[in-house]
Amino acid sequence: MEPGARNLITDVPGLRVGNAQDTALRSGVTVLTADAPLTASVAVMGGAPGTRETDLLAPDRTVQAVDALVLAGGSAFGLAAADGVVDGLRAAGRGFAVGPVRVPIVPAAILFDLLNGGDTAWEETPYPALGRAALEAASAAFALGTAGAGTGALTGMLKGGLGSASLMLTNGVTVGALVAANPIGSATTPGERHFWAAPFEIGEEFGGLGPDPRAGLGRSLESRKHTAFAAQAGANTTIAVVATDAALTKPEAHRVALAAHDGIARAVVPAHTPNDGDLVFAVATGARTLSGHGPGLAEIGHAAALCLARAIARAVYEARPEPGDLLPAWRAGNAAG
Template sequence: MTPGPRNLITDVPGLKVGNAKDDALKSGVTVLTADQSFAASVHVMGGAPGTRETDLLAPDKFVTQIDAIALSGGSAFGLDACSGVSDALRSRGRGYPVGNTRVPIVPGAILFDLLNGGDKDWDENPYRALGRAAFENATDTFTLGTAGAGTGALAAMQKGGLGSASLMLDTGVTVGALVAANPLGSVTTPSDRHFWAAPFEIGGEFGGLGPDPSTGLGQPLVSRKALAMRPAAPDKANTTIAIVATDAALSKPQCYRLAVAAHDGIARAILPAHTPGDGDLVFGISRGARPLETEAELGAIGHAASLCLSRAIARAVYLASPAKGDLLPCWSRLHDIS
């Protein structure tokens, strides 16, 4: 398996991703879409998710195709990003046909970035406009790090961010991941230098430093994020939200299994993961171009998705850039990498 030409989720043919952010707000939105609707499901493993229209994605629910997915900062306010995306889709005649109208189906998920130092004193919820702007910006190349939904993200020890990665399987199937990483846990070992995801790195995509040679890792850390957010409740100010995608033709239940398998990628890249204060979830989607030859092939695709997601989380933190008023340092500044 090797990364696709962009090493982005948009290596899956037909997918587009757009970002929008407000630097004063220290928040933003990322939207994944395509020219045609696509199959999707979702699996939630965190204890504090914030979502919209995700019940529709359960394997037994009626809707089988969606038009876009919105990942947003802003906690519950960020769910309004889906409305902006829906507005843009409706203006283009996209959506589920109901009589003489169409209803765009735009599931979404949010992360908590309300206490990251940005100006949150708005009169009108800004996320609807950010959602529409992100959709309008969608293309096959996009910025990682301090961008889109990852603009204000914070991991335990340094800034979080937006990450993506891809793999091309020997069968010809492409798999990709997109993530906004804002976890309670740490993406680096206690040295702050090595990434938990290091064993899965390809070609120095997040520094090429390799695994931490120390032993006895995984001990509890004093979280810089927790210290910076006191006296608030930092154990509730988190979440890693992700999308994994493939051009294999998957049914809605198979998209669900894809999402389940991809959660291993979160657990391999963040310690601890899936806590009661995280809203960790993964959307699984299929563009449906390549039929599976055997059911066993789904297992290989799920494994690839988990590897992509681990790498994407590390890339999100590795590529984060400093900004005025940051609560936490960037990984690059901790290690004198510009």
Template sequence: MRTGPRNLITDVEGLRVGNSEDHRIKTGATVLVADKPFRASVDVMGGSPGSRETELLAPDKLVEDVDALVLSGGSAFGLDAASGVSDGLRRLGRGFKVETATVPIVPGAIIFDLLNQGDKDWQENPYRALGAAALANASTDFALGTAGAGVGALTANLKGGLGSASLVIPGGYTVGALVVANPTGSVTMGDTRHFWAAPFEVGDEFGGLGPLPTPMTFEQTSRSKRDWVTPISNTTIAIVATDADLTKAQLKRLAVAAQDGIGRGASPAHTQVDGDLIFSVSTGAKPIETPVLNALQLGHAAAVCLSRAIARAIYLATPAANDIVPTWQEKWGGK
């Protein structure tokens, strides 16, 4: 497998990602935006999702393109991050044109990070400002780990974070993933340093340790935040993107296929207390030549990228005051 030059979702040409965070609150926002509106769809497999404007991404809905996608902490409060992004896009003249009106189309999704020991005693919702700042910071290069919407993320036994990865597949198509990894499950194989995503690792992007060499019990594979930490603050939200020219219906299938990446990157996944949600994006830059074969390859690549992005999020997380659980580097980096 070969990654793009950055090993980030922004290896899909035309995409940019911006982060903003408040380390006192232990939360943040992340925005994906492009040089022009882009086609998108979504798939939800978690039992407790939180989202904005996802219904319009169905293949039968009128609007074909969106202006940005937003991933945020803050549970329901965090949905307001998309409002800050919408404000900024409107000032730029971006949006869906309806006669003299311009309406930016900005779907979003959130994780629950309200019980991570950050100072949540704010009097005014901070997420609108976080969204606006993330849009202003959008670039082809951006931080991973304890950054953006991943600042307050937790896994069952380690600190979570923001991750990204990319692949270039046959036909020259680029596929990338961006994820906020905050699952109720573990991203490592039980309480070990080995990542569930190890079989899909490219080089040593998250340590090069390979899979756990010994079999695991059911109890080891099913432990969740209910076993390791008091707060039950969950959900993995992600974006997968490609330069292949996919329709909204094809993007829906890409998002469905990419859900395998959450299952490969965390255990357990897609639970009743997770809000697992994946947006899928096409910039439309490269025509599809063999639809069935390309769809199969693109879906597999999206799942592989997502599983790797989840592992990278945890591998690159950094410690902060009052953390409930250690980072991977604190617990396993020196071993």
């Protein structure tokens, strides 16, 4: 397996991603969409998720496909970003047909970035407009790091951000991941130079420094993030989308979403805590037919976990130092970055 041409989730043919952010707000929105509805499911393993319409993605629910997915900052306020996306899709004639009416299906997940130093003294929530702008910006190419839903993200020790990665499987299937990394845990080992995801790095996509050579790591739960602001439920979260061009059913997409959570656990220590809302959406375009349920589906789940681990490290690696940062960017302390 090797990365696709862009090493982005949009290496999955037909997918588009758009970002919109507000530098004063220190927050933003990322939207994933396609020209046709996407089979989708979700798996939640964090203790404090913030979501919209995720119940529709359970394997036994009626709706089989979505028109877009939203990742947003802003905590509960950020869920309103989906309103802007729904409006944009409705204007384009997209949505689930109910008689003469079309209802766009746009599940969303949010992370907490309200205490990162941004201006939150708005009178009217800015997130619907950010959602509409992100939808309108959707394309095959998009920015990583301090962009979109990752604009104000923080990890335990460093700035977080928006990340993505892809893999081309030997059977021709493409798998990709998109993530806004804002966890209570750290994406780097103590010293903040080496990434927990280093064993899965391909080339120098997040610095090429390799694994930390020390043993006995992971025993300290020190967090600069919680010295910057008090720990509280919902104040963290890693939210992600994994995607493939394989033809998957909703139960199969759910299985891929579950498998992809291994990528969070490989890249963040600790992961899936009571104060994180860790969530993975899985989508499939259906362009390629799998021959059976065995190695094909298993390989897609494995690739999704690998892509997600790499995407989390790339999110931190690509984050930009900016005036007023509460936590340092990885690049600020590592000349190799």
